Amino acid sequence: MDKEFELNVDKHLGQKFSELFPDLALYKFEAKLREGAPLCAFCCCMSTGKALDEKWKSINSSVSAHSLDSSKSEFERWNSYLIFVCDEAVEKSLKYEIENDKFAMRKLLIQKTSDWDDNSPEKSLIELLNQRLLLSHIDLSGYKSEDAPVPPALSKWGKSIVDQNILFDRKDSSISARAEWIKESLASAMSEASNED
Structure with a gap:
């Protein structure tokens, strides 16, 4: 795979986030899909569905206020994700509410898997992001299309x-x-x- 997510340390965002949510950590990752247009993912790990339910809107507001400013490109603003990773299963209604919220950025809610490494959450998050957003687990190398591309007929x-x-x-x-x-x-x-x- 030629594109991957990498940890991007944003000290300003990290400081603001830890002031508001001292018991949580926020990670920022970027994948450079093309020059000047990174795909951004902000990840927050939560221990319980209850904590997630109580804090997700505030976290969303905080991250968007401190990271999605006017200096970002249109591509970057529309291709930013807020990922919540929870230790336990979360009610479907809460997952639906979070993932269908349209304010500021796209959101995903993911339950930690059995191979999650709590000693290295950054590594686990990168693997998760590469699979969920970049589809790194899909191998198209053996795929051959028999159809020749048809150029569109333009008026x-x-x-x-x-x-x-x-x-x-x-x-x-x-x-x-x-x-x-x-x-x-x-x-x-x-x-x-x-x-x-």
Whole structure:
């Protein structure tokens, strides 16, 4: 596997977190999928479902307030995870509530497995993240597709926007470029339609 999660020590976040939650540890991991766009995972280990139920919203608010600031890229903000690892099984309703909460970042709730190493939680967390988020346990090396890739058939408008090389992100410059392209394309279409009449 060419991409893996690595521990990323964030002293500022760690200090803020330990002030608010002195009995818990927070780990930050990153996987560099492409330059300037890491996949981030913040992991918090909990001993009981009761403690998780009482603290998960506060933990989510704290982590998001101190880590997902405006200096992060759009990719990084949308590809950040908060992972809760619990020693015991948790009620399905709580797991559902946590994993379906849309505030700030994606969330996963995972029960510790039998091969979890409490002496080296960082190593156990990296293995877990590599499997759950990067799918490291799936081997596609022997897979061969008999189907040749079929390039999509683009309309005149599709080809036009591809030729313009306009990015499809949410940056103001890209939004403005798309709006200008739409304006010009509609004007051109109206002109063509009036010439046909």
